[in-house]
Amino acid sequence: xxxxxxxxxHEVTEMGQEVTLRCxxxxxxxxxxxxxxxxxxxxxxxxxFNNNVPIDDSGMxxxxxxxxxxxxxxxxxxxxxxxPRDSAVYFCASTRQGGRIETQYFGPGTRLLVL
Amino acid sequence: SQQGEEDPxxxxxxxxxxxxxxxxxxxSINNLQxxxxxxxxxxxxxxxxxxxxxxxxxxxxxxxxxxxxxxxxLLITASRAADTASYFCxxxxxxxxxxFGQGTELSVKP
Numbered sequence: 001x002x003x004x005x006x007x008x009x010h011e012v013t014e015m016g017q018e019v020t021l022r023c024x025x026x027x028x029x030x031x032x033x034x035x036x037x038x039x040x041x042x043x044x045x046x047x048x049f050n051n052n053v054p055i056d057d058s059g060m061x062x063x064x065x066x067x068x069x070x071x072x073x074x075x076x077x078x079x080x081x082x083x084p085r086d087s088a089v090y091f092c093a094s095t096r097q098g099g100r101i102e103t104q105y106f107g108p109g110t111r112l113l114v115l
Numbered sequence: 116s117q118q119g120e121e122d123p124x125x126x127x128x129x130x131x132x133x134x135x136x137x138x139x140x141x142x143s144i145n146n147l148q149x150x151x152x153x154x155x156x157x158x159x160x161x162x163x164x165x166x167x168x169x170x171x172x173x174x175x176x177x178x179x180x181x182x183x184x185x186x187x188x189l190l191i192t193a194s195r196a197a198d199t200a201s202y203f204c205x206x207x208x209x210x211x212x213x214x215f216g217q218g219t220e221l222s223v224k225p
Contacts, residue, residue, distance in 0.1 A: 109156070
């Protein structure tokens with residue numbers, strides 16, 4: 001199995017630009033999670049989907065952030081416009097199904113730097 | 116904060132020594148998980164312990180859970196340089212979100 005795939009692995013952009021991060025979950029997994037990791041705040045859950053439907057987006061910091069999951073094998077996290085404080089590592093994770101027993105499988109992350 | 120609290124924040128030991136990391140939480144849990152993160156990589160699940168279990172082993176890993184104290188510990192025995200990584204505990208909160216601790220940064224020197 002290829003595991004969770006994220007692209008790009010690294011992104012450097014200028015303030016004000018649109019940034020799109022992509023994720024392909026493990027085949028057969030029904031839940032997908034987007035996290036942000038920074039030194040100051042640690043690992044934060046931004047949003048998660050069950051069966052392609054957004055369940056909880058309370059962690060999305062601002063309206064500049066949006067996420068979609070058009071089908072079971074693809075999700076995007078978009079930041080528009082980007083700001084320097086958005087610089088972080090963004091992880092996507094998936095599980096077989098939502099539930100409190102599930103372990104999560106993480107992708108390698110996208111390291112975002114906004115200048 | 117709903118985050119789990121881990122200590123120590125950083126731990127440096129010699130190869131062959133044991134490493135112990137602790138995690139405390141505040142909510143009721145069904146299970147507690149431990150993850151490892153190598154530098155520049157995503158998190159990798161190590162072990163899950165259910166709330167009705169007190170101890171669990173997996174290879175050189177030993178996890179304990181004390182629900183009365185709302186705490187867990189991860190012990191890595193006979194550590195190796197390759198164990199150098201950050202270790203996170205994680206648990207589901209009442210709202211069903213997986214909450215991660217701040218992590219313990221382990222350095223194993225050869």
